[in-house]
Amino acid sequence: DIQMTQSPSTLSASVGDRVTITCRASRSISSWLAWYQQKPGKAPKLLIYKASSLESGVPSRFSGSGSGTEFTLTISSLQPDDFATYYCQHYYTYPWTFGQGTKVEIK
């Protein structure tokens, strides 16, 4: 199975900060990577797919980059609504797997 490792596990930031979350795959997954946002008590929401494609309706302050084994999710200017937990997920080959999550907290 391909393992996905996110860093950091927790991130403290302020409104307006630029935030970057990293996701590493245990072997190459090309660009078959998605990013999700989850708020407490809610189902996750797709933000980015195919490493860098923005899902319809998602604010443009979210962006994704990377290929192969290293990927990043960037929030260009953190907004109050963005405090949440973020997960990466590969879909290169089954079994698909998620990263362990990154919680973005208010500093």
Place this chain on the structure above:
Amino acid sequence: EVQLVQSGAEVKKPGESLKISCKGSGNSFSSYWIGWVRQMPGKGLEWMGIIYLGDSDTRYSPSFQGQVTISADKSISTTYLQWSSLKASDTGMYYCVRPEEGRVDYWGQGTLVTVSS
């Protein structure tokens, strides 16, 4: 637009059996894959398995192979997740999902399963 509506919360005792459901709607639903994702309390997301509604082709993630059964009834656009003997460690939120080429663009509302003596 695809909608996934899951069955309600369940409280069970260890050793009991359980089957939860996920009913889908939307165009060409029988040509979709539907998956199940577990989230244990305070923990991350875990893929359990996926099933193709057209022919019930099913794939399990290794951690869940033999632990659960995923099935479907395409005539009513419904998929199921079943346990034959629940354990306390099965407590968690279970989401049915629609993966589009692997990325999940639709999520059910979740079914909370609590297993406690």
